[in-house]
Amino acid sequence: MKKYNSAEKAALFVLVLGLVPTAGPLIWMIFTAFVSSDALSASPPRYDSFSLENFQVLLSAGNILRWSVNSFLIAAAVTISQTIFNSLAAFGFSAGRFRGREKLFWVLLAAMMVPGQIVMLPMFLFMSKWNLIDSLWAVILPAMAAPFGIYMVRQYMDSIPPSLAQAAMMDGASDFQIFRHIYFPLSMPILATSGIFIFISEWNSFLWPLVTLNTEKFYTLTVGLSTLQDQQLMDFGLLMAGATLAAIPMVLVFLFFSRYMLEGMRQGAVK
């Protein structure tokens, strides 16, 4: 193994120290999730016992599984539909030669600046008119396509040499076939990266599901967890177990796809 010089040792030391406040709370959360609630509610609290009690109680209550399924359904549906619609639109903008193309694209970009909170209320009002409130659709529908995703994918598609498409067109391929067999597969790296980010951000989304999902059986994990913590007699062991269950899938996603995520961020930055 390589020896570190003193400057590098100092750097390592500072980096380890810096992890205390940033990663510390998460580690603390996982640690506490495995302490029984009796030990925690003793005064002063004891942390010396290991127990799976919190997870058993949480899972036997049945809700958390349902909430996870809801979160997963929403995140998966949004990821799939955004991947399809974003890439279709990106291809339309990248390869299309129609009038007003850049103007339309600019309008789309302007939409990126609109903060979610401003459309929240009108959207709630008209969704309740259409009876969409209190169903998973209320969360899925508005997120089925997103300007930022279109922008990212289009940037990438612009770098695909047009000669490929021209050759295919010579062979009589339709526009859709060009998309299906050339642009879509070639854009896989950026689609994978953006797909992972879409999945994570949908899994973590809070405000809109909080407003639209009213009944417990439709709650997502984030909304459900936020209601757990407001009950009269707070049980922190239980809360931390819930938070751990919510965090683990995202940690797994990160561990499996970290290459895409770390690289994707870089591409986004250098753009």
Next chain:
Amino acid sequence: MNVSFFCGIRRRMFLLILSMLMLPIAGISAEMTLKIWDFPRWLEPGEKVDRFVWMTRKLTEFEQQNPGVKVELTKLTWSRGQEKLKIAALGGNYPDIAPGTIPLLFIKENMIAPIDEYLSEEDRADYFPAALDAFRVKGKVYGWPWYMGGQMLFVNNDLFASAGAQLPVDGRWTIDEFTAAMQQIKNFLSQRSGDSPALPSLTDQGYYPLGLYFQKNETANFPFLMGFGGDFIDKEGKFAGNRAELHQGFKWLLELQKNGIIPSDSGGRTSNDIWTAFGREHRIAAGAFGLWGIQALTEKFPMNFSVVHFPAQPGQINPAFLAISGLYVFRNEDPERVKMAMKLARFLTIGENQRSLVHYAQFPTRNSAGNIYEGRLHMSNALAILREGRAVFNDSRWPQIDEEIEYRIQETLMGKEPVETAMQKAGLMVDRILEAESGSIKDDISKGSLFGRIVLILAILSLFFALFSGQAHLIMIVPAISIIGIFLFYPLADAFIIAFRNYRIGEVGGFTLQNFTQALSDPKFVKACYNTVLYSVVVVPANTLTALIVASLIYSLHGKAKSFFKGAYYLPGVASVVVLTMVWRWIFNTEVGLANTMLRWLHLSPMGWLSDPGIAFWSVIATGVFKSPGGSMLIYLASMANIPDSLYESAELEGATSFEKWWHITVPLLRGTTSFLLITGAIASLQVFAQVMMLTDGGPGISTEVVVHRVYTSAFRDFDFGLSAAMALLLFATILIITIIQRRLTNHEVEYLG
């Protein structure tokens, strides 16, 4: 497109599938399915988690008694359950039966069916008069009373005994007797044990005589203010907080505070804080809780306690606040449906079924239920106290009034304002709320804006144009553009309309700028703006600096260590804000949190991280500062890789140290990235919401309000849509300006690099 698609066999299959989809819709009408929503109730003996067992069983019984009727139960949660029910009902998605105290808002909207014609003579004779009164508005009864509770004063007998303080005879005491007892306990708690003054007294360990909490929707401690005969709203429905009787109550509490009987941050404590201190850790001698406290203290956290009356002036009573809950039935076009729903609501609340309330620690509302707490001392005492109880102000605007009042109480107890000014300010706001015309909210929702519709129609027309133009590329854009158009541009246009109109509950007025003037003159919004800016000014530079330092350090590493730290710093960022905030909330918990546990361990006095208004927002800021620098760090790393090595090499030849190289080469060359990160960070941090919502919900007082939290609460708690939209627009304008600055700066950067 292939024209033959809709011909021949495919068309027939399509029609077949379509008709199969239609079948279930045609088949519904034979049975009636009633919808009931309910909150979690008691755990039946032997049951561990399911708090709906009783309700489910009773619903099955009802279904057996009434063939052809199905009942569908929707399970609510306690937290924000009423808020959720309101939002759902106003959105037109309401059940047949819902639970709760008198639903004043819905009654005003004419959404609730009166029960009078379904109430038999026996029912009338059977119900306690107070119970029916609690559901009566203008002579009509709007719900089936189910159970009765209320909040009373709990005292810790052991602490009283150790201090030699007098417990009240038959549970009644005067204000002077109460004050004397509290003072005695205070003196006992601050004694040093034994002869060594070095040992901490009980006071130093967090003991104190009386715990109070004043929060939204918490009436428990109001009697402490009303002991001298004052009230917030008088019999005529006018604001009465300006009168001397109520001021006297405030002054008494401030006196108690000065003498150390109630803690100095009493304005910010929550019922949870006080409960933990009283029921779990036995650190306080008295506190006000609901009936559930009796159950908890006899079963889960046993202690030696009594329930007593609130202290009153000699010869007077100081009534506790009652809470009477029942089931109410929503109006429906189908009279049979209402009739069946009434039958079900009555069935669930008949005397025989009310006997199960014994598991719920609530009192029945019918004589026929009998004395279900026979021989149980605390419950019998509680009943005696609640017999003299009073109701809260019966008006749909109470929640809004309550919010104003609670905020001013908190401010006064924190010593920010003398009681006279605080109540005067509260009076101004309450009068404004009371003056607002009452009308219908449902109208508001059904009125779409004309402008929004025009935008929508134009969008649809252009989509058709695209579809028929035969351009494949245009057609491919259509799905994405329609989704973004419907769910972003259409509501955006609507938001503008709402913001410039009088869109309060009941008033859909003409175009006006009132929402903006009202927002800017509202102290809560001003505070929210100040906090939001403060948050951004501290958190964004801190995060960017952390990211820069971490990235620089990681960049100097190699191999495995480099990828490890990259991952370790990025990882916490994938966990949701909700998850991280839950952990922080626990760390900051006043009674059992990690932060205070460590302070106690270091023999320092614990802090009210989230309950002290001077500290609470800094705690919120801390959670922002300590979040993972992941994304920014990666962007810095990428930019660093673009800095040519030759620059460093030539600096090395001139004998520059590592720090000099970093300071004179790395940092200046990353300026573009830094400004990009600062600005995108500012845009994100101006929208801070989840942390505040979950850590403090804007409290104590208004000390942690932020803009998006105001946008949320004024829309979905106060239903003041115009105000909410106006505040959202102001935020949007700010973000727009910052974005324009960003565009300018990034353009510069491109030129610089090019």
